[in-house]
Amino acid sequence: MFSSLIPKFRVKSIFDLSPELLMKHGISLVLTDLDNTLAPYSGQEPSDKLIKWKNELSAASIDIFIVSNTRTERAKKFSALWGVPYIDGAKKPSPDALIRAARRMNRAPGETLLIGDQIFTDVWSANRAGVLSVIVEPLKLTNVFYILRYIAELPFRAFAKKFE
Template identity: 40%
Template sequence: MRSEYEVANSVLRKFLPEEHVETILDIKPDKLKQRGIKALVTDLDNTLIAWNESDVTPQLVRWFSSLEKAGISVMILSNNSEKRVKLFSNSAGVSYIYRARKPLPFAFRRAMKIMNVTRDQMVVVGDQLMTDVWGGNQVGAHTILVTPIASTDGWATKMNRHLERFIFSLMRRKGWLKWEE
């Protein structure tokens, strides 16, 4: 029988990303390809663009193009409305799933099926532990946490950020946050 300590660690690890980067542009297609990654699933708000903006940047267009050239498919997985996600995705030329209900695993599995990849071939990128990282970890994908673009959030995300800070403090005490060294 597992101790309370082991159970607590097991639960906490569900929120632990495998990597952390400052911006999504720090994720290099050649490194993903070397690891056998064929698909990148990314959040939209505060990962690709600020939650209150809608325009794709030239840097993102170049980054999406570099992923495509490396043979890595990209899909946006967002809890936001179709209108918001479609506007960005169409101008970026990237497929999407809206109202994904992250962290539930259904949309992540759907993305794997659409992109025709296994969990070992997919990376999930996002700015939140409570939705992106937890959801990606549930399906066994490689997870990368991105520092949020904006220092503010929409009302729903604000609640998650409070819990996220608490989880980060526990991880920090355990020495699990290698990127802070």
């Protein structure tokens, strides 16, 4: 179980996933977590920077797909504003939603990456689905629970290689 919790790669933020690097790793589909990866838990809209990043990926024929555990209207609204497909209520660490998303986009797991801010949901689901797992630094650690969880994740984060 320990090894299935180790992210393949680590980055500071989602913006470190440049089209050039993604293409170098053979990735044409980026599955992404929403909360604390794309926006803080309270964030309702994609930032200008996220819109620019999405356009750069689109120009390189790299698709984005939100896979979120949230069950609120947020994922739907956020995805519509950003212009990307989504699955909410994904039940990560189950790999099912990731596999469904890749199928919907006609991509093999080997062409697919999942980026997220949590080891015990995002990374575990990606490793079980056979897609490349990338851990990002959470955008905001707003309460004690998030901070404790982050500390518990540090040993796993330490094993991840820099995405380059």
